[in-house]
Amino acid sequence: MNSPKKGDKNPVIINIIRKKKHMDHEVHGAGWKIAYADFMTAMMTFFLVMWLTSSMSQDQKKGVAQYFDPIGAMEGASGVGGALGGKALSADGPFSHMTAAMQLNPPLGAETKTTEGLGAFEEKNKSQKDNQDKELEEALKKEKKAFEVLEKNLYEAMMNDSRLHDMMDFVKFERTPDGLRIDLIENYKRPMFALGQFQIHPDTKPLLDAVASVLKNLRNPVSIEGHTDGTPYPPGASFTNWELSLARANETRKHLEASVQGLNVVQVVGKADKFLSVPSQPRSSLNRRMSLVIWSQSKNSSSSSQGHGSSQGVSDQNRNQS
Numbered sequence: 001m002n003s004p005k006k007g008d009k010n011p012v013i014i015n016i017i018r019k020k021k022h023m024d025h026e027v028h029g030a031g032w033k034i035a036y037a038d039f040m041t042a043m044m045t046f047f048l049v050m051w052l053t054s055s056m057s058q059d060q061k062k063g064v065a066q067y068f069d070p071i072g073a074m075e076g077a078s079g080v081g082g083a084l085g086g087k088a089l090s091a092d093g094p095f096s097h098m099t100a101a102m103q104l105n106p107p108l109g110a111e112t113k114t115t116e117g118l119g120a121f122e123e124k125n126k127s128q129k130d131n132q133d134k135e136l137e138e139a140l141k142k143e144k145k146a147f148e149v150l151e152k153n154l155y156e157a158m159m160n161d162s163r164l165h166d167m168m169d170f171v172k173f174e175r176t177p178d179g180l181r182i183d184l185i186e187n188y189k190r191p192m193f194a195l196g197q198f199q200i201h202p203d204t205k206p207l208l209d210a211v212a213s214v215l216k217n218l219r220n221p222v223s224i225e226g227h228t229d230g231t232p233y234p235p236g237a238s239f240t241n242w243e244l245s246l247a248r249a250n251e252t253r254k255h256l257e258a259s260v261q262g263l264n265v266v267q268v269v270g271k272a273d274k275f276l277s278v279p280s281q282p283r284s285s286l287n288r289r290m291s292l293v294i295w296s297q298s299k300n301s302s303s304s305s306q307g308h309g310s311s312q313g314v315s316d317q318n319r320n321q322s
Contacts, residue, residue: 224292
């Protein structure tokens with residue numbers, strides 16, 4: 001290109017314009033790394049504070065909380081008497097000046113529950129157990145007195161009925177861990193049941209009526225146990241002393257329930273000749289008896305103290321063949 005000559009009136013001026021090329025995507029710098037480093041520093045600081053506070057006592061934590069409390073700072077009660085001592089200048093510290101709306105810390109009640117610990121929990125359980133034991137003891141005392149009244153009332157009922165005078169020596173009372181046992185023992189002169197039969201003898205019904213009269217005021221569970229003597233059935237008999245003892249106990253239950261409305265019979269058991277009163281004399285009439293167990297309220301009324309008997313039906317006519 002020729003440059004303008006000297007002396008030309010209209011020199012030609014040529015401007016050269018250079019355009020910069022812009023990239024579609026600008027390259028970012030390393031600013032994000034700085035932000036990430038700040039974040040990691042903050043997280044390390046947070047976990048360090050958490051670790052330190054986990055090893056502090058309750059008093060120290062309270063002192064730190066009071067130190068950063070804005071109201072406490074204005075009134076001069078910092079709450080730290082020494083390095084994390086946790087002792088405020090006043091008894092209540094700055095918390096005494098805070099209103100309910102301004103409280104940001106947990107209520108003191110929550111702290112108290114935390115500091116009670118396992119010892120307070122055990123003490124509470126011990127107190128509840130002591131109260132339960134005391135209530136049980138009082139209930140047993142009342143029950144013992146009720147049993148004594150029952151014995152007295154049955155004795156008086158038999159004294160007032162001339163038909164029962166000769167049976168008084170055949171009614172026995174016994175206190176057991178289960179409650180009160182009343183044994184109605186057969187008098188050889190006046191059998192409770194006919195030989196080998198389960199129907200109640202007419203002479204026995206007044207005795208059962210007297211027993212029913214003293215049971216009507218009790219709501220304790222009652223078990224009825226039938227016992228036979230050791231007289232065996234002939235070999236190959238279809239029915240044994242198991243069926244006989246159970247049938248007699250069941251007939252006794254029917255008679256008592258017919259006389260006492262709401263009688264709480266929970267068990268009828270036939271025990272055959274397995275619990276003889278006179279083991280040395282298996283065939284003695286003293287072994288034939290009905291046992292009424294009046295269960296203590298503190299005992300489980302679903303089990304008996306001496307095992308269980310048969311629950312089969314009864315027909316003992318074959319026994320007469322022995």
